[in-house]
Amino acid sequence: MPLTNHHLLDTNDTENKFYGIVDLEFAFSMLYFHKEGIVQKLIHQLKYKGKQEIGSYLGLIYALSLKGLKEKYNIDEIIPVPLHPKRFKERSYNQVDTFCLTLSKELGIPYNNTLLIRNKYSKTQTKKNKAERQVINKTLFEVKDYSTIKGNHFLLIDDVVTTGATIESCTKALLKIPNAKVSVITIAYTQS
Secondary structure (H helix, E strand, O other): OOEOOHHHOOOOHHHHHHOOOOOOOOEEEEEEEOOOOHHHHHHHHHHHOOOOHHHHHHHHHHHHHOOOHHHHHOOOEEEEOOOOHHHHHHHOOOOOHHHHHHHHHHHOOOEOOOOEEEOOOOOOOOOOOHHHHHHHHOOOEEEOOOOOOOOOEEEEEEEEEOOOHHHHHHHHHHOOOOOOEEEEEEEEEEOO
């Protein structure tokens, strides 16, 4: 598999994607995503064919590389990029859940899939460019009641970084929480 080893580098493609756009503590992707490659096939099976065990397996492999992450960065919670309830009903699962849950268990970081919500339904974004995605994502995500939360470090997790618009929107929503910090992990990073 085309591992990125982002967690071992001082700077990496995923971090660079967001540099100057949103303030992240760190950003790592596990694998490189190439059109027609093995990672595309894995993500397709995970996302559209219900093969959730792929998320568990990838989470287990990546957790071995990320031991000590919670302590090093003082991470409070893992937050998945959420699906809209209508999309969740169509699929019956969020494709990043098993990856998140496995990282949560193996790294000892609590998992919270209720804090961040997707408040608008949108068609798949796989065929949209960055400008089109940014327009859609501007108000797509929000944080549920955060009046009792302050200063948490959230680890936001998504399946694939393409343009970065979804992660940017989620990060901006999480950063509305007073003194919050956000880091990002994705299963894959799209190389163009």
